[in-house]
Amino acid sequence: MSEVNFEGAGRPLGKLEQELISSYMAKGVSRRSFLVRGSYLGLSAAFLGSIVAACGDDEEGGGDSGGAGEVKEGGTLRVASQRPGSPLDPVGMDNLGTYTVVSTCLEYLCGPGEGAALAPMLAEEWSPNDDGSVWTFKIRKGVKWHDGGELTAADVVATLDRLSVGNLAAYIVEGAATAVDDSTVQVTLNAPDGQFPYQLSVYNPQSLITPADFATGTVLNDRKTGTGPFKLESYDSAIKAVFVRNDEYWGGKPKLEKVEFIFSDDIDTQINGVIAGEADAIVLFAVVGGDALLNNGDVTVESVKGASHRQLWMNTREGNFTDVRVRQAVALGIDRQQLLDVVLQGRGVIGNDHPIAPTYEYFDASQAQRTRDIEKAKSLLAEAGKEGLAVTMFVPDLVEIPQLAELMQSQLKEIGMDVTLNVISTDTFYDSWCKVYDSTNEPAGCDGGEEFGIVDYGNRGTPDVYLVKAYSTGEWNSAHYVSEEFRAAVAAYQAALTVEERKAPIAEIQRIANEDVPYVIPYFYDSLFAYKKNVAGIRATGLGHFYLNSAGFTS
Known part of the structure; x- marks a missing residue:
């Protein structure tokens, strides 16, 4: 299929873009799907909106989070936040x-758009070739680093080379990214992938763009740089991080003069800080213990629905x-409905021991839901010679996870298991999950952690990070799970270029993960955050x- 010019597109459109537009106009995909898929193919929101309008689809979309009212200039926004659980290493961070902290000053090529869609950030636009094996990114001009110099294609190429041996090893090799000119980067993939821009976006947190000379292992508090709206002024991992306004920000001068992230491992301390006026916002909190925010007339609570979940890992090796x-x-042995009702108070959906959330458009809803069966569970333990199994569950002191663990402990007792809980501060917990990341034991990568525990996984616009890092490779694979059948299904999913083509491999992924159970995934939860009524633009x-580039105080 040859390239075609569409008025308003800003560039000739290739096979993948044309097929998407044709499918939408023929009512083959929903408005939401059209906007999301168009965004990762690099089509602008304005162009996609013009197609939607031409088709007479007047369904309203969502906007940025934040309160109403005109934002005034000045002030310091104090934000209650989880204590960083690892050094401020953009490549090596894991929580x-x-x-x-790190994403407050460093940025991605692709930023968050409407819902699960992407929007331009450091890349103004991007486009694939006809089979999605080569992607071209146009880098925003005039962007300045906090510590001097301008962002160029060389910075992007060097960043991708650093990521090619770890974070992006499943997608590219060193040298796969080349600078066509100072503001254009071309990336050749190991295999076709119609969703690759998601790997260079907020949904792959380690893909932040760093300067060309930013050595692997460098931490942000040692080299205070970035391209974002705020510059790191000071950092104490036990107390807080302080940022000052970047007056030369490419997106326009921020309204706020300063931002302070105030750290605590204790969610009650964070919540009480907002209620007492010691903080103006909170990054994340849970329904359990969150009544003081949910029922407070001076606080606005918002939720992000998506694929955020908890994994109960079990060492399969x-x-x-x-x-x-x-x-x-x-x-x-676990009662998912009870976990959802008690721990989340209904703010989420039940999981089925695979990471494909119902929000994904290719989710296979026909798969039978696993339900509690105490007698079957007891029988399986007896068959395996594990009656009365005693084991320690390692748990981070993070949001609702301790309460989730306590209820799971009680439920598993009913099938004859003796579970001891070890609740650990987030600044040391991740050693219990993955102590090292360079093990050569198959699956190479994450190793040295405990055999049983709960870990947190935040929201992603596509399930690729979960499927690749936690299941297919060893990078975050705390279960040490190896399945060639599963890997083949993931490869087929990634090679698929349309939603219809992805449905069959996704169904296989759901089936295999559910049967092998390297991880129990009890639910997908709504991510809650909150801010005072006089705050807007978050x-x-x-x-x-x-x-927070558009955030500030309304009074």
Whole structure:
């Protein structure tokens, strides 16, 4: 299919873009799907909106988060936040507390758009070739680094080279990104991927763009740089991070003069800080213990629906959970509806032990939902020789997870398991999850953690990060799960260029993960954040990002 010019597109459109537009005009895809898919193909929101309008679809879309009222210039916004659980290393960070701080000054090629859509950030536009194996990104001109110099294609190429040996190893090799000129980067993938821009966006937090000479392992508090609306002024991992306004921000001078992220591992302390006036906003909180915010007339609470979830990992390689019958027994021993009702008070949906959330348009709703079966669970433990299994569950002291663990502990006792809880501060917990990330044991990567525990996974616009990092490779694979059948299904999913083509491999992914149960996924939760009524303009992603370039006080 040859390239075609559409008025308003700003560039000739290739095969993938033409097929999407044709499908939408023929009512083959929904408005939401059209906007999301168009965004990752690099079509502008304005152009997509013109097609929607031409088709007479007047369904209203969402906007940025934040309160109403004109934002005034000046002031310091104080934000209650989870303590960073790792150094401020853009490549090596692995938790929401660190994402919050680092993404305040560093930025992605692709930013958050409407819903799960993408929007231009450091890349003004992007486009694929006909099979999605080569992507071209136009880099925004005139962007300045906080510590001097302008952003160029060389910075992007160097960043992708650093990521090619770890975070993006499943997608590119070193040298895959080349600078066509100072403001154009071309990326050749290991295999076709019609959604690759998501890997260079907020939904892959480690893909932040750093300067060309930013050595691997460098931490942001040692080199205070970035392109974002705020510059890091000071950082104490136990107390707070202070940012000052970047008057030369490419997106326009921010309204706020300063931003302070005030750290605590204790969610009650964070919530009480907002209520007492010691903080103006909170990055993330749970329904359990959150009544003081949910029922407060001086506070606005918003939620981000998506794929955020908790994984109960079980080591499939060695220890108590190598027999699939033991893992299935655990999955059958929990009461998901009770977990949803008690821990989330209904603010979420039940999970089925795979990371494909119902919000994804290719989700297979025909798969039977696993429900609690105490007798079957007891029988499986007996068959595996694990009656009376005693094990320790390692849990981060994070939002609702301790309450989730306590209820799971009680439920698993009914199938004969003796579970001891070890609740750990987030600044050390992740060593219990993945102590090292360079192990050569298959699956190479994450290793040295405990055999049983709960870990947090934030919202993603596509499930690629979950499927690749937690299941297919070793990078975040705390279950040490290896399945060639699963890997083949993931490869087929990534090679698919349309929603229809993705449905069959996604159905296989759901089936295999549900049967093998390397992870129990009890629910997908709504991410809650809050701010005072006199605050407006905050944009949250459900993944720790708290975008404040348009934020400020209305009074």
